[in-house]
Amino acid sequence: MSDVAVHEADHGTHGHITSTGLSNNKVAMWLFLGSECLLFGGLISTYMLYRGRVSIGPRPGHVFDIPFTSVSSFVLLMSSLTMVLAVSAAQKRDDRGTTLWLTVTALLGATFVGGQVYEFTAMYNEGLGFTTSLFGSSFFTLTGFHGVHVTVGIIMLMSLVGIIKRSDIPGDKAEVVELIGLYWHFVDVIWIIIFTLVYLIPA
């Protein structure tokens, strides 16, 4: 006799039976995202402390291109929509729809990263380097870490497209798409915070 109740078909089981009744992969992903809050919280706090510390080089208000960054933010926000449509298609076992929306999401993410590279280059040309000031160091560290997260997300999305095309996913495909979707949405919500605190609220 088991002394632990086994729950089946709870909200996130996706065909697994576990002692919690939930998918272990999904619990692990949510725990990981909770820990990521601490990472980005530290980086955002550091930026908030140091954004006014400019002895030499341009100040925040002089290097930010708000219209350009607004478009980038909109692109990343819309990639969350395409990602959730990919998850929806995966739940309906629509492989064509899933790969289509995953590819669109990756392209939107790549557009965002391309915009960030352009923005960094423009800032560097205006005299703001990584070691120019505490503002520059904290800004490039925060937005750079976010950019790396988006890039990792794009790699995961494209890998997933390849794996789906080869039909190589063991177990529940919808759960795998959903897990990568959770990571992608998290990257989006972090940018929602960065866009407001870093770009829109002046130092």
Added chain:
Amino acid sequence: MTVATETHSEHDHSHDDHAEHGMSNAGYIRVAIILAAMTALEVSTYYVDFGAFFLPVLLTLMCLKFFIVVSYFMHLKFDNKLFSFCFYAGLFLAVMVYCIALATFKFFAA
């Protein structure tokens, strides 16, 4: 016997189970339109003088957008509460730790 097994069954019915907990595609598009409108309002604060409401409006919009994405796109609103606990515990810890850290540097007094 302590149960620590994880079995992989056929995923015939799992998709249908999960689809019930999300939204329709039209619902997701409606949420995205709301988020886009809120972003437009945020950006408008750069061009229009909101006076004393500038900071409260921006922070409110930021929080609303955050919770809309987490609740609807990440399905926390429809999923098991344990997932919400895992995420919000980390978020709460982060906010508290860094608010205390910023307070020690007299960030809020400036």
